[in-house]
Amino acid sequence: xxxxxxxxxxxxxxxxxxxxxxxxxxxxxxxxxxxxxxxxxxxxxxxxxxxxxxxxxxxxxxxxxxxxxxxxxxxxxxxxxxxxxxxxxxxxxxxxxxxxxxxxxxxxxxxxxxxxxxxxxxxxxxxxxxxxxxxxxxxxxxxxxxxxxxxxxxxxxxxxxxxxxxxxxxxxxxxxxxxxxxxxxxxxxxxxxxxxxxxxxxxxxxxxxxxxxxxxxxxxxxxxxxxxxxxxxxxxxxxxxxxxxxxxxxxxxxxxxxxxxxxxxxxxxxxxxxxxxxxxxxxxxxxxxxxxxxxxxxxxxxxxxxxxxxxxxxxxxxxxxxxxxxxxxxxxxxxxxxxxxxxxxxxxxxxxxxxxxxxxxxxxxxxxxxxxxxxxxxxxxxxxxxxxxxxxxxxxxx
Amino acid sequence: xxxxxxxxxxxxxxxxxxxxxxxxxxxxxxxxxxxxxxxxxxxxxxxxxxxxxxxxxxxxxxxxxxxxxxxxxxxxxxxxxxxxxxxxxxxxxxxxxxxxxxxxxxxxxxxxxxxxxxxxxxxxxxxxxxxxxxxxxxxxxxxxxxxxxxxxxxxxxxxxxxxxxxxxxxxxxxxxxxxxxxxxxxxxxxxxxxxxxxxxxxxxxxxxxxxxxxxxxxxxxxxxxxxxxxxxxxxxxxxxxxxxxxxxxxxxxxxxxxxxxxxxxxxxxxxxxxxxxxxxxxxxxxxxxxxxxxxxxxxxxxxxxxxxxxxxxxxxxxxxxxxxxxxxxxxxxxxxxxxxxxxxxxxxxxxxxxxxxxxxxxxxxxxxxxxxx
Numbered sequence: 190x191x192x193x194x195x196x197x198x199x200x201x202x203x204x205x206x207x208x209x210x211x212x213x214x215x216x217x218x219x220x221x222x223x224x225x226x227x228x229x230x231x232x233x234x235x236x237x238x239x240x241x242x243x244x245x246x247x248x249x250x251x252x253x254x255x256x257x258x259x260x261x262x263x264x265x266x267x268x269x270x271x272x273x274x275x276x277x278x279x280x281x282x283x284x285x286x287x288x289x290x291x292x293x294x295x296x297x298x299x300x301x302x303x304x305x306x307x308x309x310x311x312x313x314x315x316x317x318x319x320x321x322x323x324x325x326x327x328x329x330x331x332x333x334x335x336x337x338x339x340x341x342x343x344x345x346x347x348x349x350x351x352x353x354x355x356x357x358x359x360x361x362x363x364x365x366x367x368x369x370x371x372x373x374x375x376x377x378x379x380x381x382x383x384x385x386x387x388x389x390x391x392x393x394x395x396x397x398x399x400x401x402x403x404x405x406x407x408x409x410x411x412x413x414x415x416x417x418x419x420x421x422x423x424x425x426x427x428x429x430x431x432x433x434x435x436x437x438x439x440x441x442x443x444x445x446x447x448x449x450x451x452x453x454x455x456x457x458x459x460x461x462x463x464x465x466x467x468x469x470x471x472x473x474x475x476x477x478x479x480x481x482x483x484x485x486x487x488x489x490x491x492x493x494x495x496x497x498x499x500x501x502x503x504x505x506x507x508x509x510x511x512x513x514x515x516x517x518x519x520x521x522x523x524x525x526x527x528x529x530x531x532x533x534x535x536x537x538x539x540x541x542x543x544x545x546x547x548x549x550x551x552x553x554x555x556x557x558x559x560x561x562x563x564x565x566x567x568x569x570x571x572x573x574x575x576x577x578x579x580x581x582x583x584x585x586x587x
Numbered sequence: 588x589x590x591x592x593x594x595x596x597x598x599x600x601x602x603x604x605x606x607x608x609x610x611x612x613x614x615x616x617x618x619x620x621x622x623x624x625x626x627x628x629x630x631x632x633x634x635x636x637x638x639x640x641x642x643x644x645x646x647x648x649x650x651x652x653x654x655x656x657x658x659x660x661x662x663x664x665x666x667x668x669x670x671x672x673x674x675x676x677x678x679x680x681x682x683x684x685x686x687x688x689x690x691x692x693x694x695x696x697x698x699x700x701x702x703x704x705x706x707x708x709x710x711x712x713x714x715x716x717x718x719x720x721x722x723x724x725x726x727x728x729x730x731x732x733x734x735x736x737x738x739x740x741x742x743x744x745x746x747x748x749x750x751x752x753x754x755x756x757x758x759x760x761x762x763x764x765x766x767x768x769x770x771x772x773x774x775x776x777x778x779x780x781x782x783x784x785x786x787x788x789x790x791x792x793x794x795x796x797x798x799x800x801x802x803x804x805x806x807x808x809x810x811x812x813x814x815x816x817x818x819x820x821x822x823x824x825x826x827x828x829x830x831x832x833x834x835x836x837x838x839x840x841x842x843x844x845x846x847x848x849x850x851x852x853x854x855x856x857x858x859x860x861x862x863x864x865x866x867x868x869x870x871x872x873x874x875x876x877x878x879x880x881x882x883x884x885x886x887x888x889x890x891x892x893x894x895x896x897x898x899x900x901x902x903x904x905x906x907x908x909x910x911x912x913x914x915x916x917x918x919x920x921x922x923x924x925x926x927x928x929x930x931x932x933x934x935x936x937x938x939x940x941x942x943x944x945x946x947x948x949x950x951x952x953x954x955x956x957x958x959x960x
Contacts, residue, residue: 467959478960488951491958492902495895499877503591510592519870577869578862582842585854 192250192264200270204277211246212283213239220463224284230321231365244318247286254292254316257300261308262316268509290359291315291322295368297447298385298431302440306426311387323390325355325369325412326441333572335370336380336438340414342371349373349429351388351417357566361397361410364390374435384430385437392417404558405546446514448567449521460535460553466491470538477538486534490527497527515580522573525563532557588888591880597661600654604665607638612671614836614929617786620672626744626788627672635673636700644683644821649694651683656821657883660828664879667832668839670932672787677741678704680825685749685766685818689805693747693768705745705771706822707736707792708815714738714945716751716812716819717761721794723752725808730754732767732775732797740943742790743780745771749818750794755809764811767803774798784935817890820897823944824882827897827904830940831879834872834904834911837933841865841915861918868911875903895957898950905947908937 194200216224216239225236227244235241247253250264255271257263266274278285296315299308314320331337340353351371361367367388374382388395394417399407419429432440461469470478470487478484504520507513535550536543536557543550543557564570578584593601612631620628635641643659645651659680666675682704683697696702708716721734732752742748748771756763771778775797783789806814842865845856855861882900885893912934916923923930941947 465959467955471959484955484960485951488955488960491960492899492951492954493874495899495954496874496878496903499591499881499899500874503877503880506590506592516873519873522866523870523874571863574863574866575859577866582862582865582869584842584845584856584862584865587853587857 197273201273201277204274207250208277208281208283212243212281215239216243216284218282227287228289228321229287229318230363232363233321244286248317251316253287253318254296257296257312257316262313287318289315289321290324291320294324294444295322298440298444301443302432304426307431310424310427320365321363323358323361323364323367325358325367327357328354329356333569338370338372338383340371341375342373342384342386347421349419349421351414351419353414355412357409358412359409361412362399366390367412370437370441377435380438382435383437384434385432385440386419387429387431388417388419404555406555406559445568446517449517460551473538483537490530490534493527497523515576518573518576521568522570526570528563529560532560588884591877591884597657600658601661601665604662608665608669608671612669614669614932617670617672617932621786627674632673632700640675641679641700642698643679645694645698649698651698656824656886659825660879660883663825663828664832667829668836670833670936674703674741676822676825677706681706681818681822682749684821685805685815702747703741703745704747704749705739705742707739707742707748707750709738710736714949716815718758719751719753719764720758721752723754723765725754728801730799732794732799734794736792739790739792741788742792743778743788747771748792751811751815761812763809765808766805766811766814767799768805769799769803783939785939819944820893821886823901824886824897826940826944827882827900828879830904830908830937831875833933833937834908837911837915837930838868838872840930841918844919864914868914871907871910875907878903894953898953901945902947902950902954905941909941912937
């Protein structure tokens with residue numbers, strides 16, 4: 190039985206009052222681009238007491254993971270209820286109570302591949318914001334060719350001995366645990382000897398080094414494993430490996446497909462402050478919108494963005510009705526290329542002002558630089574086109 | 588609003604349409620039509636009407652199947668796949684929508700396919716109803732129409748013509764237009780067929796002091812812009828769907844060729860340069876297909892708010908078709924340039940479809956207006 194009513198109108202009332210009772214006014218009404226994100230985790234510093242209280246209150250009734258079963262710390266909402274919940278959140282201008290790679294990535298992997306014990310152990314820690322996870326997939330020598338991971342885990346009886354390094358581990362310097370692809374069988378073909386392993390970042394031999402990007406930001410790290418002992422089990426039925434040993438590639442592939450389905454048409458930049466692109470561009474001085482080239486690019490971008498939003502809706506429904514499979518590569522390809530175009534246009538519209546790191550155009554410049562990674566991370570545009578041509582269009586390999 | 592995914596009924600309609608057209612109207616029918624100098628196959632149109640396609644937007648009371656705009660889009664898309672020439676958009680979509688609320692016995696004729704309509708709006712190289720200059724001089728309850736209409740789709744074969752003329756104001760204004768519904772053989776009307784690259788029926792129609800009365804007016808006098816707006820949106824949406832079907836048809840032909848053509852001892856589809864371009868084209872078609880489904884949905888559910896959705900669809904469909912037919916010819920190489928091969932038909936219809944009922948710029952400007960640019 191859900192904590193909330195199943196009757197839609199009653200449910201809506203209950204959700205609305207839960208939000209207004211528990212999400213402080215000081216958190217609400219801040220435009221999406223300027224909100225302080227609540228990441229949770231042992232080392233997280235809340236931006237305010239209100240942020241912490243909202244996370245705890247939401248977690249108490251499972252609303253940090255609305256669709257997950259209640260037994261694992263979720264709210265057990267149906268698809269329709271989740272929609273109502275999102276609508277009420279928007280109406281109340283309430284920020285998300287918790288964001289994390291645990292919610293986005295590890296949770297779905299555990300729900301699909303984990304044992305009952307793994308789920309009851311790890312998932313509630315995620316929904317309560319106690320443990321912050323990071324993802325360890327890429328390596329210096331394994332970027333687009335992800336399956337060639339070299340980080341190895343040797344079988345030492347009761348534990349694995351892990352050596353190697355990971356790159357592009359998002360916020361690894363703030364994370365408590367990492368889910369990583371490691372090679373557990375060096376003799377097997379490259380896709381077959383990989384396992385999906387859960388590792389405590391406090392283990393001896395784990396270290397991280399932030400990577401400074403062209404945007405000036407350091408959202409990514411290098412993460413090193415130097416003779417790290419990873420227990421084979423964290424308790425009865427709680428293996429440190431998710432899914433079968435040596436079958437981690439299946440888990441990774443499942444997650445990558447899931448990740449691609451989630452990538453949207455892009456928000457459009459903090460500088461818009463909730464305004465439409467048209468309203469924003471019209472508000473600019475120097476007759477930016479009188480420039481026929483900028484105007485024409487803006488119109489074309491608007492048309493493509495609106496059509497992409499419809500595509501996200503259509504594919505979202507298809508995913509719920511039975512999946513979109515490899516076609517999700519199209520969403521990743523198109524959405525990220527579109528986002529790069531959007532930022533090129535914003536930079537062009539801002540002209541000299543947008544070239545400042547923190548001038549009249551706010552953080553548009555670092556955001557613009559950040560978008561250049563969109564078509565690289567999570568599989569490059571070229572890898573997406575390969576997936577479409579080989580798996581969707583079935584063009585021959587030889 | 589309902590989902591943009593095909594429902595079970597819609598999937599059945601699409602499969603039935605595809606099954607029928609694959610057998611009854613493959614692309615070689617267009618070639619035969621062209622070679623024999625006819626714009627479309629009347630026997631085929633009769634069969635389509637018997638399946639309820641001509642009455643897709645006519646109420647059941649008036650003999651139609653009343654399946655709605657989404658269904659009309661699905662049918663148009665399937666016709667686009669094999670370049671089926673028919674009066675579907677002019678009669679079954681545009682005229683049926685314009686006359687839907689006019690108490691009209693003509694609707695039964697539209698629904699059974701026996702009465703063919705054409706819409707005469709444009710007077711120059713580019714679409715734009717407000718640009719209408721052709722005059723309909725008022726005198727009492729009568730009107731005298733004089734002027735020239737160009738690029739009238741299905742204009743040479745139509746039995747009746749919906750014509751937009753100016754009863755007040757001047758060219759460029761949306762006010763002061765009136766929509767007339769006239770028999771194409773009325774005295775003073777002369778038609779000349781134009782030889783367009785897509786081998787279909789486009790005509791120039793001259794009106795030389797054509798007499799009309801209040802009975803011939805659709806909607807309000809001076810309110811012609813409103814009387815035709817919804818029908819134009821419906822026609823633009825159906826044409827967008829046709830162009831998207833055309834894109835899918837041309838793309839399937841190209842993808843098939845990539846899988847069988849050998850050069851340099853390899854199947855050319857193994858070349859990554861071609862694979863990525865094919866994957867990009869497919870992505871564009873997918874995104875456009877969403878806009879098509881959305882336009883049909885909005886026309887069915889919120890017709891008064893359909894302008895934005897329709898213009899997104901037409902702009903996308905135009906651009907996607909242009910990409911796909913250009914790449915289609917290029918990837919086929921020399922054979923793509925030959926008349927003997929069908930790809931050229933796709934390219935030529937795509938160009939005409941790009942212009943008819945508003946080009947990319949016309950629809951981009953409508954999107955810009957709706958979105959506060």
